[in-house]
Amino acid sequence: MPQFLEHSGTSWKGQRLKHEQSLIDSLDPRLRVVAAFLFALVVVSSEQFLVLLIGLATSLLLARLAKLNFKRTLRRVIAMDMFMIFLIIMLPFTTPGEVLFSVAGLPASKEGLLHASKIALKANAVVLCLLSVVGTMSATTLGYSMARLRVPDKLVHLLLFTVRYLDVIGQEYKRMRRAMQARAFVLRTDRHTWRSIGYLIGMLLVHSLERSERIADAMKCRGYNGRFYLMDEMVLARQDYTFMVMGALFLAALTGLNFL
Amino acid sequence: MTALIETRDLFYRYPRRGVVLDKVDFSLYPGERVALTGANGAGKTTFLHLLVGLKKAKGGEIHAFGQLRKEEKDFVEVRAKAGFLFQDPDDQLFCPTVLEDVAFGPLNLGRSRTEAISIARDTLASLGMEGFEDRITHQLSGGEKRMITLAAVLAMDPDVLLLDEPSNALDRDARQRLLDTLQALPHAMIIISHDDDFLAQLSTRRVCLVDAQLIEETEATVAV
Amino acid sequence: MTALIETRDLFYRYPRRGVVLDKVDFSLYPGERVALTGANGAGKTTFLHLLVGLKKAKGGEIHAFGQLRKEEKDFVEVRAKAGFLFQDPDDQLFCPTVLEDVAFGPLNLGRSRTEAISIARDTLASLGMEGFEDRITHQLSGGEKRMITLAAVLAMDPDVLLLDEPSNALDRDARQRLLDTLQALPHAMIIISHDDDFLAQLSTRRVCLVDAQLIEETEATVAV
Amino acid sequence: MHIVDGALAGPVLAVGAALAAAGVAYGLKKMDYDHLPQVGVLSAAFFVASYIHLPIGFSSVHLILNGLIGLALGWAAFPALLVALILQAVFFGFGGFLVLGVNTFNIALPAVLMYYVCRHGITASSPRIAGIWGAIGGAGAVTLTTLMVAGSLALSGEAFWLAAKATLIAHIPVMVVEGFVTAAAVLLIRQVKPEFLNIPEEWQDA
Ligand SMILES: Nc1ncnc2c1ncn2[C@@H]1O[C@H](COP(=O)(O)OP(=O)(O)OP(=O)(O)O)[C@@H](O)[C@H]1O
Ligand SMILES: Nc1ncnc2c1ncn2[C@@H]1O[C@H](COP(=O)(O)OP(=O)(O)OP(=O)(O)O)[C@@H](O)[C@H]1O
Numbered sequence: 085m086p087q088f089l090e091h092s093g094t095s096w097k098g099q100r101l102k103h104e105q106s107l108i109d110s111l112d113p114r115l116r117v118v119a120a121f122l123f124a125l126v127v128v129s130s131e132q133f134l135v136l137l138i139g140l141a142t143s144l145l146l147a148r149l150a151k152l153n154f155k156r157t158l159r160r161v162i163a164m165d166m167f168m169i170f171l172i173i174m175l176p177f178t179t180p181g182e183v184l185f186s187v188a189g190l191p192a193s194k195e196g197l198l199h200a201s202k203i204a205l206k207a208n209a210v211v212l213c214l215l216s217v218v219g220t221m222s223a224t225t226l227g228y229s230m231a232r233l234r235v236p237d238k239l240v241h242l243l244l245f246t247v248r249y250l251d252v253i254g255q256e257y258k259r260m261r262r263a264m265q266a267r268a269f270v271l272r273t274d275r276h277t278w279r280s281i282g283y284l285i286g287m288l289l290v291h292s293l294e295r296s297e298r299i300a301d302a303m304k305c306r307g308y309n310g311r312f313y314l315m316d317e318m319v320l321a322r323q324d325y326t327f328m329v330m331g332a333l334f335l336a337a338l339t340g341l342n343f344l
Numbered sequence: 345m346t347a348l349i350e351t352r353d354l355f356y357r358y359p360r361r362g363v364v365l366d367k368v369d370f371s372l373y374p375g376e377r378v379a380l381t382g383a384n385g386a387g388k389t390t391f392l393h394l395l396v397g398l399k400k401a402k403g404g405e406i407h408a409f410g411q412l413r414k415e416e417k418d419f420v421e422v423r424a425k426a427g428f429l430f431q432d433p434d435d436q437l438f439c440p441t442v443l444e445d446v447a448f449g450p451l452n453l454g455r456s457r458t459e460a461i462s463i464a465r466d467t468l469a470s471l472g473m474e475g476f477e478d479r480i481t482h483q484l485s486g487g488e489k490r491m492i493t494l495a496a497v498l499a500m501d502p503d504v505l506l507l508d509e510p511s512n513a514l515d516r517d518a519r520q521r522l523l524d525t526l527q528a529l530p531h532a533m534i535i536i537s538h539d540d541d542f543l544a545q546l547s548t549r550r551v552c553l554v555d556a557q558l559i560e561e562t563e564a565t566v567a568v
Numbered sequence: 569m570t571a572l573i574e575t576r577d578l579f580y581r582y583p584r585r586g587v588v589l590d591k592v593d594f595s596l597y598p599g600e601r602v603a604l605t606g607a608n609g610a611g612k613t614t615f616l617h618l619l620v621g622l623k624k625a626k627g628g629e630i631h632a633f634g635q636l637r638k639e640e641k642d643f644v645e646v647r648a649k650a651g652f653l654f655q656d657p658d659d660q661l662f663c664p665t666v667l668e669d670v671a672f673g674p675l676n677l678g679r680s681r682t683e684a685i686s687i688a689r690d691t692l693a694s695l696g697m698e699g700f701e702d703r704i705t706h707q708l709s710g711g712e713k714r715m716i717t718l719a720a721v722l723a724m725d726p727d728v729l730l731l732d733e734p735s736n737a738l739d740r741d742a743r744q745r746l747l748d749t750l751q752a753l754p755h756a757m758i759i760i761s762h763d764d765d766f767l768a769q770l771s772t773r774r775v776c777l778v779d780a781q782l783i784e785e786t787e788a789t790v791a792v
Numbered sequence: 793m794h795i796v797d798g799a800l801a802g803p804v805l806a807v808g809a810a811l812a813a814a815g816v817a818y819g820l821k822k823m824d825y826d827h828l829p830q831v832g833v834l835s836a837a838f839f840v841a842s843y844i845h846l847p848i849g850f851s852s853v854h855l856i857l858n859g860l861i862g863l864a865l866g867w868a869a870f871p872a873l874l875v876a877l878i879l880q881a882v883f884f885g886f887g888g889f890l891v892l893g894v895n896t897f898n899i900a901l902p903a904v905l906m907y908y909v910c911r912h913g914i915t916a917s918s919p920r921i922a923g924i925w926g927a928i929g930g931a932g933a934v935t936l937t938t939l940m941v942a943g944s945l946a947l948s949g950e951a952f953w954l955a956a957k958a959t960l961i962a963h964i965p966v967m968v969v970e971g972f973v974t975a976a977a978v979l980l981i982r983q984v985k986p987e988f989l990n991i992p993e994e995w996q997d998a
C-alpha cells in the first residue's frame with residue numbers, strides 16, 4: 085500500500101467513526117455488496133465510451149450520496165491512479181494503429197490511447213463505487229453480509245478475527261516503531277535498516293502468535309467447542325426493494341447501451 | 345463445608361525455567377475472596393491456568409466442584425463453573441460486537457440463541473453496561489473492555505471467579521467502578537494483583553507465592 | 569546555567585480527545601531529576617513524545633541541547649542525546665539477543681559493528697548485567713527486561729534520560745535494583761511514575777500535569 | 793502488486809478467480825476452527841507489516857512479505873491473503889473487485905510454493921544456512937509474484953508485453969530488500985520462538 089495510507093491504516097477503527105449516516109447506509113448490507121459486484125461486472129465488461137462515462141458519473145454520484153470524505157477519497161483514488169499510470173502511459177506506444185503523435189521518435193497510436201483511457205475509466209468507476217457502497221459499512225458488517233451471502237463460515241470468521249486484531253497489533257507495531265525511532269533509528273538503504281526491520285516484523289509475529297495462544301485459551305475458558313455464532317439482523321425493507329428494482333433496470337440499461 | 349477448589353501437592357515446571365510450583369496445597373471455600381500475590385514470574389498466572397486445566401499439572405491433584413479433575417474433558421466442566429478473567433482484556437474479547445461476546449459463553453453451554461441473548465442483556469444491565477450491546481469490541485476504552493469481559497464471564501453463571509490482575513492499566517474511576525462491582529458479587533474469588541490497596545479492599549484472605557511455595561499471609565505478615 | 573531541554577507554550581491536542589497540553593512551559597537543567605506525575609490519560613507520555621519529536625507539537629517551541637527543534641531531522645539529534653525508556657519494555661526490545669539490542673543504538677549513531685559490540689558489553693557490565701549478552705530478550709523476566717532496556721538507552725551515551733513509568737510491573741527486588749542504579753547515574757532525568765515512594769527516593773523536583781497544565785509542586789503540596 | 797479492475801481480459805479474470813477459489817477452499821480445509829485465532833491474528837500482523845515502506849535511493853518500496861506469510865501459514869496463506877486483499881480493496885480503494893481472484897492467486901501461490909521449497913531449509917542447524925533459505929523464500933516469493941503479475945498482463949494482450957517486462961525490472965530492488973528482511977525475520981523467530989517455524993502442514997501444536 086502507498087505510504088500515506090499508513091496512518092489511516094494503523095489507527096484503523098473501521099470507517100464508521102467519522103462517517104456520517106447517509107442514504108446508502110439505510111440499504112441492506114448484502115444488497116450493497118451484490119450491487120457493487122454487479123456494477124463492477126457491467127462496467128468492466130463494457131467497451132463503449134458512453135457506458136463507461138455513465139458508469140464513472142454514477143460512481144461519483146454514489147460517492148456524493150454516501151457522503152464520502154472528499155479529501156480522503158481523492159487521496160485513495162489518486163494512489164490507485166499513480167499505480168496504473170505507468171501501465172497507461174505505455175499502452176499508446178505499444179499498441180499498433182493510427183499514429184496520433186510521437187514522443188522522442190516513438191509513435192503513439194489512437195487505439196492505444198483509447199484502450200488506456202478505457203482502463204482508467206473502468207478502474208476509477210469500480211473503486212469509487214466500492215468505496216462508497218461497501219467501504220462505508222463497518223468491517224464487521226461486511227463480515228456479516230458475507231456470511232449471509234453464503235461465503236464459507238471459516239472465511240467470514242477469519243475476516244472478523246483479522247479485523248478485530250488489526251487495531252491491537254497496529255498499536256503494538258506503532259509503539260515498537262516509535263521505540264526504534266527514539267533510539268535514533270532512521271530508515272536508510274542499507275543492511276542495518278533491513279535487518280532491523282526484519283527483526284521488527286519477526287518480533288511482531290512472535291507477539292501476535294503468543295497473543296493468539298492466549299486468545300485460544302480464553303476461548304476454551306468460555307466453553308468453546310468449535311463453533312462461532314453471529315448475531316445480526318438483516319431484513320430487506322421497502323427501500324431495499326425499491327433500490328433493487330431501480331438498480332436492476334439501470335444495470336440492464338447500461339448493458340443494453342453496449343449493443344446500440 | 346467442602347472446598348470449591350482444592351489442590352494437593354500441585355507441581356509444575358517449565359522446560360527452560362525450572363520448577364514454578366512445588367507441592368502446593370490450596371483450598372478455596374465458598375464466600376472467600378483470596379488474594380494471590382507474589383513477585384513477577386513467581387507463577388501466579390500459571391497456578392490459575394492449572395486450576396482450569398489450560399496447562400496440565402506435572403504432579404499432584406486438583407479437586408474442583410466435588411470431583412477429582414484429571415483429563416481435558418474433566419476440565420471442560422470446571423471452566424464452565426470457574427470464570428477466568430484474563431490479564432489483557434483484548435485477549436478475551438474476540439467477538440466483533442459486545443452482545444456476541446457476552447452471549448458466546450451461554451451459547452457454548454447449550455443455551456438457545458434467544459436465551460443466550462437475554463442472558464447477555466441481563467448481565468450487561470446488572471453491571472450497568474446497558475446500551476453497549478451493539479458496540480464494536482475493539483473500539484471500547486480500557487475500562488469498558490474490562491467490564492465487558494467481566495460480563496462475559498458472569499454470563500456463564502460461574503460459582504468461582506479467577507481474576508488475573510483485573511485492575512491493571514485502569515485509571516482511578518474505572519478501577520473504583522470495578523472494585524465496587526466485585527465487592528457486590530457473592531462469588532468466591534481468587535484475585536491476582538500487585539495493587540495492595542485494591543486487594544485490601546476486596547480480599548478476605550491473602551496467600552503469597554514465594555520460591556514455588558504458597559505461603560499463607562496472616563494479618564501480622566501483611567502489616568510488615 | 570542553560571537548560572538542557574526547554575519548552576515554551578507547548579500545545580498539543582488529539583483529534584477526538586481534545587487538548588492534552590495547553591501552553592506548557594518547562595525546563596530541565598543539568599543534574600535535575602524531575603518527577604512528572606498526573607492522572608491516567610493526563611498526557612504525561614504525550615509530553616515526553618513531543619520532547620523527542622515522536623509526535624509533532626501543534627504549537628509552541630521546543631529547545632533542546634542549545635537549539636530550537638522543529639523538523640524531523642532536528643529531532644534525530646535530540647533522540648541521540650535524550651535516552652527514552654518506554655513504558656512497556658516489550659515495546660522496546662525487538663532484537664533476538666540482548667547484545668544485538670543494546671548495540672542497536674550505537675549502530676544507529678554510526679558506530680562500526682565492533683565498536684558497537686564493545687560499547688554494548690561495557691554498558692551491560694556497568695549495570696551488573698554481564699553474562700546476559702547471549703540471552704534471548706523475549707525470555708527474560710520483567711525486571712531483567714527493564715534493566716536491558718536501560719542498558720540499551722545508556723549505550724547511546726545520552727545527556728538526558730526520559731523514563732516512562734520505569735518501575736511499572738516490577739516486583740520489590742527488581743524495583744530496588746532499578747532505583748539503586750538510577751540513583752547512581754549522573755544524568756538529568758524526567759521520570760513519569762505513579763509510584764510515590766519511588767519518586768520520593770529519586771527526584772529532586774516534582775511537577776504535576778493537571779487539566780493540560782504543568783504545575784510545579786512545592787514541598788508543601790507534596791506533603792498533602 | 794495489485795492489478796486494478798479494467799486492465800485484464802475476461803478469461804484471465806475468470807481463470808484467476810477459479811484458481812484462487814480452489815486455493816482458498818483448500819487452505820480453509822487445512823485450517824481447522826481451533827486455528828482460526830492463530831491465522832486471524834497473524835493475518836492482521838501481516839496486514840500491519842505491509843504498511844512498512846523502505847527507502848531505496850530516491851524512491852521507496854513497501855513490503856509484500858508473501859514469502860514470510862507462506863512460511864508462517866502454509867496453505868492458510870490463501871484465505872489470509874484473500875481477507876487482506878478484500879479489506880484493502882474495500883476500505884482503502886487499493887486494487888479492485890473483479891481482480892480479487894487474480895490478485896489473491898498471484899500473491900498466495902508463490903507464498904505456498906515457498907513454504908514447500910524453504911520449510912526444511914529454514915530449520916537447518918546453521919543460522920547462516922537458515923538465513924539463506926529465508927532470503928530465498930522472501931526474494932523467491934516476490935519474484936514469482938512479479939512474474940505472475942507480468943504474466944497476467946501479457947496474457948491479456950500483446951500491448952501489455954512491454955508493461956509486463958517493465959514490471960519485472962522495476963521489482964528487482966524489491967526482491968533484494970524482501971530477501972534481506974525475510975532472512976532477518978526468520979533468524980529472529982528461530983531464536984525467539986523456534987516452535988513457530990516448525991509448524992507442520994497439519995497444524996499440530998508444537
Ligand atoms: N511457556 C513458557 N515457557 C517457559 N517458561 C515460561 C512459560 N510461560 C511462563 N514461563 C515462566 O514461568 C514463570 C511463571 O510465569 P507466570 O506467568 O505464571 O508468572 P506470574 O506470577 O503470573 O507473573 P506476573 O506477575 O508477571 O504476571 C515465569 O518465570 C515465566 O518466565
Ligand atoms: N492516538 C491517540 N488518539 C487520540 N487520543 C489519544 C491518542 N493517544 C493518546 N490519546 C489520549 O490522550 C490522553 C493522554 O494520553 P497519554 O498516554 O499521554 O497519558 P498518560 O498521562 O501517559 O497516561 P498513563 O498514566 O495512563 O500512561 C489520553 O486520554 C489518551 O486516551
Ligand SMILES: [Mg+2]
Nearest residue numbers: 388389431508
Ligand atoms: Mg501473570
Ligand SMILES: [Mg+2]
Nearest residue numbers: 612613655732
Ligand atoms: Mg503514559
